Amino acid sequence: MYDLLIRGGRVLDGTGSPWYHADVAVTGPTIAAVGPLRRPAARRVVDAAGRCVTPGFIDMHTHSDLDLLAHPQHEGKILQGITTEVLGHDGLGLAPVTPATVPLLQEQLAGWNGRPAVTWDWTSLASYLARFDRQVAVNVAMLVPHGTVRLLVMGLDRRAPTAAELRRMQQLVVAGLREGAIGLSTGLTYVPGMFAGDDELVQLCRVMAPFGGFYCPHHRNYGMTALQAYADSIAIARQAGVPVHLTHCHLGYPQNRGRAPELLAAIDQARADGVEVTLDSYPYLAGQTYLASLLPGWAQEGGPAATLARLAAPDTRQRLRHELEVAGSEGFHGVPLGWDLIGISGVAEGPDRASEGLRLDVAAARAGQAPFDFFCDLLVRTRLEVSCLAFIGNEENVRTILGHPAHMVGSDGILVGTRPHPRGWGSHARFLAHYVRDLGLLSWEEGIRKITAAPARRIGAWDRGLIRPGLRADLVVFDPATLRDTATYDDPRRVAVGVDYVAVNGVLVVDGGRVTGATPGRALRRGARGIQS
Numbered sequence: 001m002y003d004l005l006i007r008g009g010r011v012l013d014g015t016g017s018p019w020y021h022a023d024v025a026v027t028g029p030t031i032a033a034v035g036p037l038r039r040p041a042a043r044r045v046v047d048a049a050g051r052c053v054t055p056g057f058i059d060m061h062t063h064s065d066l067d068l069l070a071h072p073q074h075e076g077k078i079l080q081g082i083t084t085e086v087l088g089h090d091g092l093g094l095a096p097v098t099p100a101t102v103p104l105l106q107e108q109l110a111g112w113n114g115r116p117a118v119t120w121d122w123t124s125l126a127s128y129l130a131r132f133d134r135q136v137a138v139n140v141a142m143l144v145p146h147g148t149v150r151l152l153v154m155g156l157d158r159r160a161p162t163a164a165e166l167r168r169m170q171q172l173v174v175a176g177l178r179e180g181a182i183g184l185s186t187g188l189t190y191v192p193g194m195f196a197g198d199d200e201l202v203q204l205c206r207v208m209a210p211f212g213g214f215y216c217p218h219h220r221n222y223g224m225t226a227l228q229a230y231a232d233s234i235a236i237a238r239q240a241g242v243p244v245h246l247t248h249c250h251l252g253y254p255q256n257r258g259r260a261p262e263l264l265a266a267i268d269q270a271r272a273d274g275v276e277v278t279l280d281s282y283p284y285l286a287g288q289t290y291l292a293s294l295l296p297g298w299a300q301e302g303g304p305a306a307t308l309a310r311l312a313a314p315d316t317r318q319r320l321r322h323e324l325e326v327a328g329s330e331g332f333h334g335v336p337l338g339w340d341l342i343g344i345s346g347v348a349e350g351p352d353r354a355s356e357g358l359r360l361d362v363a364a365a366r367a368g369q370a371p372f373d374f375f376c377d378l379l380v381r382t383r384l385e386v387s388c389l390a391f392i393g394n395e396e397n398v399r400t401i402l403g404h405p406a407h408m409v410g411s412d413g414i415l416v417g418t419r420p421h422p423r424g425w426g427s428h429a430r431f432l433a434h435y436v437r438d439l440g441l442l443s444w445e446e447g448i449r450k451i452t453a454a455p456a457r458r459i460g461a462w463d464r465g466l467i468r469p470g471l472r473a474d475l476v477v478f479d480p481a482t483l484r485d486t487a488t489y490d491d492p493r494r495v496a497v498g499v500d501y502v503a504v505n506g507v508l509v510v511d512g513g514r515v516t517g518a519t520p521g522r523a524l525r526r527g528a529r530g531i532q533s
Contacts, residue, residue, distance in 0.1 A: 002042040003027050003506060006477060009048030013467040014055040014453035016445050024053055026473040029505040029520075033469055044508075046501055048477050054448050055465050056083025056474030056504065057428050058455035060280040061247045061410025063112050064140075065094050070116035072136040075515050076415070076425040079495040080485075081476035083504045084139040084524065086410070086459060089247060090218040091187030093145030094120070095128035096172060101151050107304045108191070111290025111346065111387035114416035126179035129523035136521040137509045139474070141459045143185040143216055144176035146204065147193035156303050158195040166200065170207045177207075180525025182459045183214040183245070189330060190218070190293055191300040198236055205240030212460060212526065214243040214276075223253045223333025223392075230263055234270045234277060243276035245458060248412045249401060250281050252392035253335050260400035267406065278458050280410035281401050283431045285393025286489070288345060288414050288421040291386040292379055294337065295320070296329035304384055311376045321372050332390075339364065339371035341391050343489070344378075346417015348385035352378060357419040357490070360388075387417045389489070402431070403441055408455045422492040426485030429496035433484040444480065460526045477501035 004026040011022045011034070025033040025040060033040075059077065062085040068074055077085065087093060092109060102120050106113075122128040125142060132140045149172045153165050161169065173184060184204060187193040205215050215237045219229040230246060237244030246267075251260050270277045292300065292307065299320060300307050310316045323329040328336045339361040347353045355363040355378070364374035378386060401407060409431050413424025428451055436447035456465025464472045476499060483498030502510035507520035 002032055002040055004044050004046070004473070004503065004508070005037070005040055005042035006046045006048050006053055006475065006501070009051050009053035009477060011467055012052055012054045012445055012448040014449055014465050016449040018445060019052070024467060024475065026475070026503065026506045029472055031467060031469050031471050031473045034467055046477060050479070051477050051500060052444070052480050053467070054081070054476045054478075055452035055467055056476055056502065057081045057451045058084045058086070058459070058465065059411050059413070059428065060086050060408050060455050060458070061089050061412045062087060063089065063412070063414045066113040066116060066118055067415040068136050068138070068140070069118045069131055072519050073515055073517055074137045076493065076495055078137050078502050078509050078515065079499055080426070080428045081478060081499050081502055082138060082428055083474040083476070083502065084141065084461070084464065086141050086143065086182070088143035088145045088181070089185050089216070090190060091145045091147030091185050091193040092190060093143065093148050093185070095122055095125045096148065096152060096176065097123055098152055101148070104151060104303060105148065107384070109290070110348070110385040111292070112414050112416070124179060125176040125181055129180055129525065132521060132523045134522065135519055137519050138504060138521045139524050140521065141182050141461070141524040141526070142180070143183050144173050144181045146184055146186040146196070146201070147190060149173060150192045150196065154192065156192050156301060158297065158301050160197055161200060166203055169204060173204050174207050177211040177213050177526070180523065181213065182526045183216050184208055185216045185218070187218045188220040189333070191297065194220070194297045194330065198232065201236050202239045205236060205242050209241050214245050214458070215240065216245045216247050218247065221330070221333045222250070223335040224255060224328065225334060226251055226256055227259065227262060227266070231266060234266070234275060237277075238270070238275050243278070246277065246279040247410055248281060248287070249279035250393065251397040251401070252287070252394060253333070255335065256397065257394050258396060260397040264400065264404050267404070271406070278406045278408065279401070279404065280408040281398065282410060282412050282423045282427050283398060283402065283435060284421070284423050284427070285395060285398065286343070286389045286391045286421060287393070288387065288389050288412070290384070291344075291375070291388040292384045294324070294329070294331040294342070296323050296331055308380055308383065311380050317376060320376070325372060339375070343389035343391065343419070344386065345389050345419045345421065346387040348382045350382065352382055353418065356417070387414060387420070389421055399435070399441060402435060407450060408458065409451050419489070420492050422485070422487030422489060425487035425493055425495055429483060429498070430485040437480065437483070459524070461524055473503050473506040475501075475503040
């Protein structure tokens with residue numbers, strides 16, 4: 001007797017091949033049979049007539065690192081059909097840590113993670129991943145975060161590592177890979193990652209090669225020199241002999257309008273040369289980060305206390321004003337900052353929460369201040385605990401990039417704050433409903449491949465991403481006619497509709513469109529033969 005039988009659905013199996021009608025049977029955590037099954041017995045039968053049956057969706061870029069532990073049912077993600085998330089992005093993950101680095105990370109990342117009541121009782125990547133096993137609704141995979149490693153070894157110093165420090169960082173990267181990490185992430189516009197040179201990154205990537213890890217950069221510039229920054233990322237991977245996955249791969253700002261074909265041509269050339277290049281993006285025009293990241297690197301040296309002291313100093317403010325508004329700082333990718341492009345999405349407790357949901361220029365006008373002065377004072381009053389949206393995207397580039405065969409979907413979702421980005425609640429549903437169904441830019445089969453089999457192969461989860469007997473039963477049943485995202489910038493926490501059933505490791509976490517409360521997710525640890533789960 002099967003544990004679960006999904007009958008009569010339209011199966012899109014993840015390969016990109018044409019759909020077909022079939023039954024899908026599950027025993028324990030595994031797909032047991034696929035095909036026209038004659039009168040099989042099952043403890044639970046799901047009627048999927050008129051529905052699509054697919055592998056579980058994989059979110060290639062998330063910031064659920066702490067929120068998932070605080071809210072393990074993960075409603076906003078599983079109601080989109082997401083069954084696996086990749087953590088540790090942008091070089092600023094939550095392991096490995098020491099008692100000295102934990103408070104620094106907590107303060108720096110409050111705009112991404114908030115301060116939920118989660119005990120940081122881990123030190124290594126292994127002990128962090130253990131917190132997820134069968135305690136959350138989705139599976140997780142993790143990247144070794146370069147900035148977190150650099151912080152542990154070098155603190156917040158703006159310099160090249162000594163030979164001994166580089167060896168120690170290499171040892172930590174190898175330790176993370178041995179403990180199950182799938183690759184190395186960087187955040188080269190965030191402290192302390194921005195203080196690293198390319199040679200340091202090449203040396204750290206090289207030690208990944210025996211483990212099959214890949215390089216996953218948030219690179220140095222998404223604005224004035226974006227195409228060069230993408231080329232530099234590919235060059236690092238080429239020199240190190242590892243694959244590169246260009247996460248949140250987009251071309252925003254007016255300077256890059258219509259330049260997506262140039263980027264894709266460079267990717268195609270690199271692939272033709274033998275460099276394994278893949279990419280992901282989110283289907284929205286705004287980005288999100290913490291507000292203090294807009295500051296130039298020199299203003300963030302020494303950590304939060306030093307940054308706050310600089311923001312309070314009148315002479316330093318004049319230098320900051322010129323770099324932000326005239327010259328263009330590295331924090332805004334070399335582009336002079338237009339305050340009307342920045343939305344305040346989350347603020348620490350206090351009266352400044354009244355500014356959430358407002359563009360920064362509007363909030364400043366209400367306070368009777370110039371935008372720059374309001375920006376500095378807001379950061380000081382909140383001790384840097386502010387997240388923001390940046391409305392810098394270009395729809396033509398978004399559509400061009402998501403059509404590339406090596407493209408996948410990553411939400412880059414930040415889940416804290418009163419007005420976070422809707423991408424955390426809508427990216428995968430929006431990709432399928434808007435770009436696949438409504439605009440017809442891709443077939444259903446290709447759209448499903450991009451969020452199932454393609455990312456599963458990238459992260460080494462060879463037992464997931466396809467509907468095949470013997471593979472793990474991460475499965476989604478949805479109505480292709482009614483599937484849609486409902487989250488907006490004004491109301492970003494609205495969940496997607498149209499997903500009826502979601503199974504993670506054979507257990508229903510969504511049943512009849514309702515969250516069951518089950519937590520069958522597992523940490524997917526990469527070993528010599530791929531993911532071990």
